[in-house]
Amino acid sequence: MDVFLIILLIAVAAGVAYWVWKSVQDKKKAESARFDGPQDPFADGDSDILRGNPMKIAAGDMVELYGKTLAVRGTLRLKEGDYTWAEHFLDTGTGVKRWLSVEADPDVEVVLWDAIPVGDMNPGAKTVEHDGEVFHLDESGRARYTSEATTGLASDGTLRYHDYEGPDNKVLSFEAYGEDASWEAGLGLTLDRNQITIYHQSPDT
Numbered sequence: 001m002d003v004f005l006i007i008l009l010i011a012v013a014a015g016v017a018y019w020v021w022k023s024v025q026d027k028k029k030a031e032s033a034r035f036d037g038p039q040d041p042f043a044d045g046d047s048d049i050l051r052g053n054p055m056k057i058a059a060g061d062m063v064e065l066y067g068k069t070l071a072v073r074g075t076l077r078l079k080e081g082d083y084t085w086a087e088h089f090l091d092t093g094t095g096v097k098r099w100l101s102v103e104a105d106p107d108v109e110v111v112l113w114d115a116i117p118v119g120d121m122n123p124g125a126k127t128v129e130h131d132g133e134v135f136h137l138d139e140s141g142r143a144r145y146t147s148e149a150t151t152g153l154a155s156d157g158t159l160r161y162h163d164y165e166g167p168d169n170k171v172l173s174f175e176a177y178g179e180d181a182s183w184e185a186g187l188g189l190t191l192d193r194n195q196i197t198i199y200h201q202s203p204d205t
Helices: 002-034 045-051
Strands: 062-065 068-080 083-091 097-104 108-116 127-130 133-149 156-165 170-177 184-191 196-199
Touching (some): 045 196, 133 170
Antiparallel strands (some): 062 068, 062 196, 068 083, 068 133, 083 097, 097 108, 108 184, 127 133, 156 170, 170 184
């Protein structure tokens, strides 16, 4: 009887030891699965969860800005060399149409744009003036684009641009879609991440 009891206790101890070992291994596997490689310590994961991810905006999503909800009707995906960015066409359905650009350089920059007349401004000049404010040339270039859903442009093409920086987070841009196209102007405001909420159409976004 004593021998049987000893064997039983050994078996129980072995079972407990195996359960503890398996629990430790499962925990290590779970922690390893959560690590997808080097992570940016300044990345705002909580913001992406609570307010949506600007880098994953697509047609069909809804964007809330300053108390207004706008639908994303289409997107331009632009590429210049190895650099890419996106411009999203927003519409309230009540006549208000705007563009939202999103790029990472290296931090995510979101700019809300309104179309303005080119007037007597000279695209490509070192400085231009709009409404009494001076904007300084930041960069110029050429890019290729592809169009998704509704943008008012062909499915693909080329873009020429001149970008300017101004006071109070304001930016100014001149764009021409096509080699022979006329210049269009946009006045933009750089947004903080907490100023925009994105409702993605796909729950997996």
